[in-house]
Amino acid sequence: MVRLTINGSPVQVDEGYTVLEAARMYGIPIPTLCHADGLTPYGACRLCVVEVGAAPRSKLVASCTTRATEGLVVRTNSARVEHARRLLLELYVATSPQSKRIQDLASAHGVQECRYEAKHEDCIQCGLCVRICNEQMIAGAIGFAGRGTTRHVSRPFDRTSDVCRQCGACLYVCPVCELRCQAGTADTALCNGCLNFSPPCFNSYDDAMCFLDPCHACELAGPFRADARTKIRATATAR
Amino acid sequence: MVERVHHITDLEELERVAIHGRASLYPERIKILVGMATCGRAAGAEEVLEKVREVVEKQKLPYIVAETGCIGWCSQEPLLDIWVPGRPRVTYGRVTPKQVPDILAALPEAKTDLALAIMTGDDNPLTGRRWDYSNGHGPKVDGLPSYAELPLFRRQLRIVMRNCGILDPASLEEYAARGGYHALWKALWQMQPAEVVREVTASGLRGRGGAGFPTGRKWQAVRDAKGSPKYVICNADEGDPGAYMDRGVLEGDPHSVIEGMIIGGYALGAHEGVIYVREEYPLAVERITAAIHQAERSNLLGDRILGSSHAFRISVAKGAGAFVCGEETALIASIEGRVGEPQPRPPYPAEKGLWGKPTCINNVETWATVPVIVARGSAWFSGIGTERSKGTKVFSLVGSVANTALIEVPMGTTLRDVVEEIGGGVPGGHKVKAVQTGGPSGGCIPAEQLDLPVDYESLNAAGSIMGSGGMIVMDDHTCMVDIAKYFLDFLQDESCGKCFSCRVGTQRMKEIVTKISEGKGTEQDLDVLEDLAWMVAETSLCGLGTSAPNPVLSTLRYFRSEYLAHIRDRTCPAKVCKELISYTIDPVTCNGCGACVSLCTGEAITGEKNKLYTIEQARCTKCGACLESCKFDAVLVN
Numbered sequence: 001m002v003r004l005t006i007n008g009s010p011v012q013v014d015e016g017y018t019v020l021e022a023a024r025m026y027g028i029p030i031p032t033l034c035h036a037d038g039l040t041p042y043g044a045c046r047l048c049v050v051e052v053g054a055a056p057r058s059k060l061v062a063s064c065t066t067r068a069t070e071g072l073v074v075r076t077n078s079a080r081v082e083h084a085r086r087l088l089l090e091l092y093v094a095t096s097p098q099s100k101r102i103q104d105l106a107s108a109h110g111v112q113e114c115r116y117e118a119k120h121e122d123c124i125q126c127g128l129c130v131r132i133c134n135e136q137m138i139a140g141a142i143g144f145a146g147r148g149t150t151r152h153v154s155r156p157f158d159r160t161s162d163v164c165r166q167c168g169a170c171l172y173v174c175p176v177c178e179l180r181c182q183a184g185t186a187d188t189a190l191c192n193g194c195l196n197f198s199p200p201c202f203n204s205y206d207d208a209m210c211f212l213d214p215c216h217a218c219e220l221a222g223p224f225r226a227d228a229r230t231k232i233r234a235t236a237t238a239r
Numbered sequence: 240m241v242e243r244v245h246h247i248t249d250l251e252e253l254e255r256v257a258i259h260g261r262a263s264l265y266p267e268r269i270k271i272l273v274g275m276a277t278c279g280r281a282a283g284a285e286e287v288l289e290k291v292r293e294v295v296e297k298q299k300l301p302y303i304v305a306e307t308g309c310i311g312w313c314s315q316e317p318l319l320d321i322w323v324p325g326r327p328r329v330t331y332g333r334v335t336p337k338q339v340p341d342i343l344a345a346l347p348e349a350k351t352d353l354a355l356a357i358m359t360g361d362d363n364p365l366t367g368r369r370w371d372y373s374n375g376h377g378p379k380v381d382g383l384p385s386y387a388e389l390p391l392f393r394r395q396l397r398i399v400m401r402n403c404g405i406l407d408p409a410s411l412e413e414y415a416a417r418g419g420y421h422a423l424w425k426a427l428w429q430m431q432p433a434e435v436v437r438e439v440t441a442s443g444l445r446g447r448g449g450a451g452f453p454t455g456r457k458w459q460a461v462r463d464a465k466g467s468p469k470y471v472i473c474n475a476d477e478g479d480p481g482a483y484m485d486r487g488v489l490e491g492d493p494h495s496v497i498e499g500m501i502i503g504g505y506a507l508g509a510h511e512g513v514i515y516v517r518e519e520y521p522l523a524v525e526r527i528t529a530a531i532h533q534a535e536r537s538n539l540l541g542d543r544i545l546g547s548s549h550a551f552r553i554s555v556a557k558g559a560g561a562f563v564c565g566e567e568t569a570l571i572a573s574i575e576g577r578v579g580e581p582q583p584r585p586p587y588p589a590e591k592g593l594w595g596k597p598t599c600i601n602n603v604e605t606w607a608t609v610p611v612i613v614a615r616g617s618a619w620f621s622g623i624g625t626e627r628s629k630g631t632k633v634f635s636l637v638g639s640v641a642n643t644a645l646i647e648v649p650m651g652t653t654l655r656d657v658v659e660e661i662g663g664g665v666p667g668g669h670k671v672k673a674v675q676t677g678g679p680s681g682g683c684i685p686a687e688q689l690d691l692p693v694d695y696e697s698l699n700a701a702g703s704i705m706g707s708g709g710m711i712v713m714d715d716h717t718c719m720v721d722i723a724k725y726f727l728d729f730l731q732d733e734s735c736g737k738c739f740s741c742r743v744g745t746q747r748m749k750e751i752v753t754k755i756s757e758g759k760g761t762e763q764d765l766d767v768l769e770d771l772a773w774m775v776a777e778t779s780l781c782g783l784g785t786s787a788p789n790p791v792l793s794t795l796r797y798f799r800s801e802y803l804a805h806i807r808d809r810t811c812p813a814k815v816c817k818e819l820i821s822y823t824i825d826p827v828t829c830n831g832c833g834a835c836v837s838l839c840t841g842e843a844i845t846g847e848k849n850k851l852y853t854i855e856q857a858r859c860t861k862c863g864a865c866l867e868s869c870k871f872d873a874v875l876v877n
Binding site: 042043044045046049060061062065066067080084087088091092094095115116117124125126127144146147148149151 | 561563578579583585731732733734735736737738739740742743744745746747750763767770771773774777778779780
């Protein structure tokens with residue numbers, strides 16, 4: 001057993017637990033975007049930062065990749081942590097204004113405004129799709145390519161390979177694809193008044209990121225297919 | 240020269256090799272040396288060397304022609320050195336192939352109108368001895384200054400670069416003649432591994448890659464770590480813009496790094512070493528690979544090194560030049576063939592590094608320092624430098640200085656000494672505005688703080704870092720907003736992109752700074768910028784992210800007024816930011832020479848020869864070519 005302190009309360013967890021797992025076991029909420037039980041912690045979204053150690057040498061670490069160690073002092077809700085999360089969420093909203101998950105988190109953390117221009121990049125590169133494909137579906141059909149400004153989730157040579165079984169797990173875990181806000185414009189993106197799930201559609205989302213080909217949700221064609229638009233048009237004409 | 244193959248199995252044989260080396264280092268014939276590091280080659284050293292060989296061959300001159308590494312006086316490249324036995328070594332600067340016959344014809348007298356300085360002797364910190372070139376035959380050559388007198392070299396102490404520019408990097412014999420591999424023999428035969436670690440700890444050596452972690456503590460951690468095999472890695476993934484210290488050492492003295500690594504391997508119980516160097520350093524890769532093969536052939540790598548029971552091998556791993564791969568966990572991932580992305584620490588590489596085994600990663604400079612510490616002892620080494628930063632540090636001094644150079648100074652030397660004395664100050668009567676240290680992770684130190692001593696703590700306190708040793712001097716023609724923009728541009732491309740905060744944060748910071756540089760910023764933007772900078776530094780995983788805001792934060796701290804000028808007055812005080820300046824031609828000064836017309840990229844300059852020219856603002860691309868071409872200062876920037 002490992003004994004540590006979270007928000008002033010002593011807690012005990014088994015060896016090998018991460019700080020995030022320890023906190024959640026005790027019902028202490030820590031927001032995450034790139035974490036999913038059953039997948040290797042990745043530490044990409046940084047939303048799960050917590051403050052560890054004693055001031056003035058305390059620092060923020062991602063709780064999902066930090067092991068719970070004996071005597072560790074953790075604060076999950078200090079002003080520093082909250083401030084960092086709010087600034088992160090503001091940036092998330094600007095990056096992916098139509099994700100309901102992100103909007104909900106933002107409003108839960110009191111983010112009232114977004115000072116950045118909305119970019120509609122949508123993909124936040126949480127890596128959930130890459131990991132579920134690799135670790136649970138044992139396919140490894142998608143991965144990250146590039147770095148910095150050009151980094152993106154991609155398929156080998158940008159073509160769907162034979163190892164892709166079209167299972168849809170990537171779509172299932174994607175925090176951005178699911179429950180897309182239908183409001184459509186950046187101005188209303190923080191309204192929180194999202195409609196219920198409706199499949200992402202090419203006509204409103206040119207940059208839809210799912211890797212399904214054809215897309216399971218709209219059952220037309222994957223957005224990465226060069227002929228997607230022609231197909232849509234063809235379908236429309238046929239109708 | 241045909242390489243002699245040696246089987247060095249004991250000290251006696253090493254001494255025999257050293258004798259050969261001395262004969263080629265200081266031969267009894269005239270010797271011509273050309274600085275053939277990348278910096279020299281870029282300036283045309285290959286052509287010079289070719290011409291020297293051609294002349295020597297054609298005229299059947301009994302001269303020895305040899306290559307050497309970086310002599311360290313970059314602004315004077317290509318450098319050619321001539322040694323006439325019994326006389327000081329004469330250095331010629333900015334040599335062109337055309338001048339070569341002249342120089343050679345004048346021998347044995349030096350052609351003084353082309354010569355820069357003389358080297359009367361070279362100090363060898365490894366042995367503590369000095370080689371006197373002139374053998375007491377008068378140190379002067381026609382009043383040329385000696386290296387010891389030159390401001391550029393007077394303040395330097397060359398420990399890491401002890402052999403750079405002295406020996407032929409391809410010669411193991413010359414390295415041995417300079418005391419090379421003697422420290423290895425001492426470590427293997429006269430010291431226990433734990434003693435070596437103790438000695439390094441006592442020396443106070445700190446990692447030269449940038450963070451300044453005490454090397455001894457790192458070594459102890461690897462030594463204590465459970466698991467085998469253990470690995471040592473040399474981090475030669477140098478990526479800071481304007482920095483080339485590691486390249487200089489690998490190209491000029493590759494055996495010093497190999498010797499340091501073998502000693503490290505012995506001290507830590509590791510039998511395998513990897514040198515991680517970027518493919519963009521083809522010459523460094525070539526030289527270090529050649530040196531490794533040479534050491535293997537000579538029994539200095541392999542089993543039973545120097546007759547001891549220690550076995551050690553080194554391989555070279557080439558990186559694709561990602562800046563982030565200089566971060567140790569990303570570097571390990573890259574060697575293992577995975578994507579070069581940093582991993583959370585702990586576990587530190589000392590516990591779980593390469594292939595999950597205890598690994599010691601040190602920088603090129605650190606490894607090259609190790610043999611000196613072993614040879615001269617920790618007490619000697621720790622006598623150099625400041626209280627908490629020991630020894631010397633190599634800097635690539637670049638930017639707006641008279642002498643751009645690869646220099647090595649004791650820790651604690653002030654920035655003013657480095658910039659004004661060694662660097663010779665800013666040319667053209669301009670003033671130093673700031674000194675940028677530590678590359679993209681570092682910051683800009685303003686001119687008011689030039690008396691700051693160069694050591695880890697002082698630079699940190701000033702909002703910058705020591706970093707790996709890039710030092711960029713900026714004069715009053717530099718716009719600090721533009722500098723921040725430049726480094727952010729570099730960082731947004733080089734961020735591995737794993738942490739959302741670093742990837743998107745650097746992009747957004749770049750956008751805001753760009754907006755300000757275009758005169759479209761608001762004062763609120765500065766708040767957002769500071770918020771972003773804080774967030775990126777706080778929440779990112781690795782050193783790249785946590786230090787990425789430094790260029791912004793340090794310029795905001797010291798040059799806020801410049802940001803405000805861009806925002807409030809919509810002007811760029813340094814007249815750099817294109818959107819905020821305009822070029823005009825002064826009708827009084829312009830004599831209509833027309834020099835600017837053909838250079839104008841936008842074909843915006845109109846007028847008549849010998850009369851007056853004007854710039855059509857709508858077509859002006861603000862490239863600045865006219866300003867540079869005008870000999871009469873008639874082009875004005877507003």
